[in-house]
Amino acid sequence: MNSKESREIQLHDFNPGRDYFRAEVLSGLQKPQKELPCKYFYDKRGSLLYERICALDEYYIPRTEASIMKTYIEEIVELLGPRVLLIEYGSGNCAKTHILLDYLHDLAAYVPIDISREQLLCVTKQLASDYPELEVLPVCADYTSDFELPVPKQPSDRIVTYFPASTIGNFEPMSAKRFLERIAAVCGPGGGLLIGVDLKKNVTTLHCAYNDSLGVTAAFNLNLLERINRELDCDFQLEWFEHYAFYNPWEGRIEMHLVSLKDQTVHLDKVTIPFVQGESIRTESSYKFSLDEFEQMAAAAGFRVEHVWTDEQQWFSIQYLVNAQRTSA
């Protein structure tokens, strides 16, 4: 067996499966404010549409985060230290991770976690050829639910968790705190969390970022209904729903909705779900933070903010959080 074969990628699969998907969709559509979990955006087509969103001028997050990472990469890897076990939540196409993998010295192993199995397998194969010496341990899971982390062959000096792209903004505040607490437990006393946090800014920029002129975000949003029709045998008529995203200043979040353009009913299994004209399904929240707000949320979850890097306009931040018990690095 040659070395290529021995590096066959073993996927640690905790994907919750269709029944869990059906149950979450049914309970969301029966709430007074109908809602659908945004994690289900990322089927094969959804992941491709998200990549297209990341290339849009209006959607400033990826390029701003990448520019901060490129500017401060030496400082960042200095702070993370050697022989790190890097665990990434929501690795997606790993485009953001390459710069870390290039600079982090003698990485013990890399654990990409994502709910999109196809993309995870394809990305992991690419990583195996880009970084032949690196042990890559992919985990297909809904990281908001329970799953087991794989154990790398090599020992590591510390665990660094990586959560870029301000996906933390998709959690409601209490769930965000609970999720950060779970990550703090994974990091342990000597570890840390490198996280991307989108900051509050002028509303026009935010509005345009989620209502791009090419309609890619609208397609990304509507694709969720197409997926539910295909995988759960539902009968949403997509032409009778419209993408609607706005900034909610009271909550400090972007809200994405699908608005029903007429009175209609949708059927899932034997359940009939009525919609009145103008009624919406909330499909995503994207909270935007001030540095103080995020520091307070991190502290409530047992983290201390060790360092913050931002772009000149303070539109976005990359933050390194360490266990609050730990005295400074």
Ligand code: AVJ
């Ligand atoms: C990557 C999940 C953070 O909330 O901005 C992009 C997803 N939604 N355009 C975000 C998204 C609409 C994005 N996250």
